[in-house]
Every structure is written in structure tokens, then in C-alpha cells.
Amino acid sequence: MSLLKRLNYKNRKYYDDDFDWENYTDDSYHRRLKNDIESKFLTIAGPDDLTFDRSTGILSTKDRGIHPNHSAILEVIGQLQPETVHEIGCGAGDHVANANIVFPDIQTSGSDRGDSQIALAQKRHPDLSDTFGVLDATMPYSRFWPRADLVYSQAVIMHVHTAVSHFVALSNMFAMANKYVFLMENLQCHNFVSDIQNLHDGGHTSWETMYIYQFDGSTGARGVLLSKEKLNYPALTSDAELRKGLKFSKRRIKRSEQDSERGIFGTKIC
Ligand SMILES: C[S@@+](CC[C@H](N)C(=O)[O-])C[C@H]1O[C@@H](n2cnc3c(N)ncnc32)[C@H](O)[C@@H]1O
Numbered sequence: 001m002s003l004l005k006r007l008n009y010k011n012r013k014y015y016d017d018d019f020d021w022e023n024y025t026d027d028s029y030h031r032r033l034k035n036d037i038e039s040k041f042l043t044i045a046g047p048d049d050l051t052f053d054r055s056t057g058i059l060s061t062k063d064r065g066i067h068p069n070h071s072a073i074l075e076v077i078g079q080l081q082p083e084t085v086h087e088i089g090c091g092a093g094d095h096v097a098n099a100n101i102v103f104p105d106i107q108t109s110g111s112d113r114g115d116s117q118i119a120l121a122q123k124r125h126p127d128l129s130d131t132f133g134v135l136d137a138t139m140p141y142s143r144f145w146p147r148a149d150l151v152y153s154q155a156v157i158m159h160v161h162t163a164v165s166h167f168v169a170l171s172n173m174f175a176m177a178n179k180y181v182f183l184m185e186n187l188q189c190h191n192f193v194s195d196i197q198n199l200h201d202g203g204h205t206s207w208e209t210m211y212i213y214q215f216d217g218s219t220g221a222r223g224v225l226l227s228k229e230k231l232n233y234p235a236l237t238s239d240a241e242l243r244k245g246l247k248f249s250k251r252r253i254k255r256s257e258q259d260s261e262r263g264i265f266g267t268k269i270c
Helices: 003-010 024-038 068-080 094-102 115-124 126-131 165-176 192-201 239-243 250-261
Strands: 050-053 058-061 084-088 107-112 132-134 148-154 177-184 211-216 222-227
Touching: 024 115, 050 068, 050 094, 058 068, 068 094, 068 148, 068 177, 068 211, 068 222, 084 094, 084 165, 094 107, 094 115, 094 126, 107 115, 107 126, 115 126, 115 132, 126 132, 148 165, 165 177, 165 192, 192 211, 192 222, 192 239, 192 250
Parallel strands: 084 107, 084 148, 107 132, 148 177
Antiparallel strands: 050 058, 177 222, 211 222
């Protein structure tokens, strides 16, 4: 190896997540929740605040609206009617709590890699304290992790950029899900469609069959819905299709490409 190559090798880029999750609640999450979300939207719903109409598949709010992403999560749950739902990276736990209020017959739970995020969820939702627990989705799969019909994340995988850990987290979400995986993420931050298709084709999902759909919530948020069985939603074959009409950031797309390139999906070995 030439001297220049050796120097470059030692200086090769270290990829990292967007935040330090150990200090995330104190550093920014608590403040962002208050200033950016709670100042504009309803975050913790009371019994009559939110209503899901099964005939239209639409969530409506009594007074204050909830964030479009949060509304789409509840609409996915309402439309799919799973028996059990688990949120990866649940942070303050509000989506788990709201799902519990709107769909009392559906068993809901949430996990997060940060102790302080789980402590915040338990403080905000003391009645649901036992349903929250620590789980790092980028660790190798654990047989002690919960399984659910629907496993989803909101604003989690989009921030994960260390080595191949977003692939690991996605693969684990499939392993935890009996029927569906839903991603409510910034759709430029990873090449979700091609990364997931590659994971599946390379045997890194536990499902034999997988269908990729676009899910548009009634208030404008867009997510990716993965299902073991065929469903009646718009099918996706590329990230370009998924990103149609969304705002574009060259920097984010470039980082998505770099993240995708680190995936090695191997060959079948007999
Ligand atoms: C932007 S916050 C979103 C929190 C919550 N989903 C929400 O919508 O308010 C990202 C969350 O993902 C969690 N997280 C990051 N990496 C994770 C991992 N590998 N496994 C589980 N949770 C993770 C963080 O601790 C943090 O709570």
C-alpha cells in the first residue's frame, strides 16, 4: 500500500448517529418537544380528543390538532387493526400513549435505547410505566425482545448512521414484527426502499414474503409500510417514487447513498 493510501486509510471517515443518545433528553429532546411540538400540537391526548373513523380510515381531532406524523401512525394502526403494536425509539412515549387511548383493545408498548428517554416516557405516562423498556435496536437480535403484529418507528432510523447500524435496526424490526413494519421517518435520510429490498433479497429479513407500500396520512405525512401479505396501498419499487413531491436536500441524499454503499448483502453459499 502506498504511503498516501496508508495515511488515508488511517484517516478514513468515521460515520456517526446524529445525536449522542446518552444525553439526548437533556441536550435537546426535552427542549424540542416543548418548543417545537407541544407549542403547536396536541401531544398527549385525553379520552375524547382523538377519534378514528374505521369507514374512512381517518383520524380526527376535537380541538387542537396533532402533528401529521403522529396522526399517520394512529391511522396506520386504525386501518391495519393489529392486535399488538410496538414502537422502536419511543422517546417520550406519547405515540404509545395516544394509541392506547384511541385503540384501547390493542396492546401497545414502546422501547428506547436511552435510559433518560424511557424515564421521561414513564414520567409522562405513569399508568403505562411497565409497557416501556430499554432496547437498542442496533444490537444483535435478542430473544427477550417483544414481538408485535405491527412494529414502527418515528424519527429514529433517520438519525442512525453509524457503520451499518441502520441496516441492523431495520432487520431487527422485521424480526420483531409478525405482520407489518411501519417507518415514519424523513424519507431522504436513508434509501429506505432500496435498502429494505436489498436486506430482504439478501435474506436479512425473517419474512419469506415482503411488500413495500407508500402510506399517506390524511394530514400530509408520508411513511413506508412493509407487509408480509399483499395490501391495498400504492406499491413502491424505488426511493425516487417514494420521494416524489417531497423537498429535496442534496446533502441528505448524498449521505443516504454513502450509508447504502456500506451494506454488503453477500451471495448464497451452498
Ligand atoms: C428524534 S427522537 C424520536 C423519539 C420519538 N419517536 C418521538 O417521535 O418523539 C429519536 C429517538 O430514537 C432513540 N434511538 C436512537 N437510536 C436508537 C436505537 N438504536 N434503538 C432504540 N432507540 C433508539 C433515541 O434515544 C430517541 O429517543
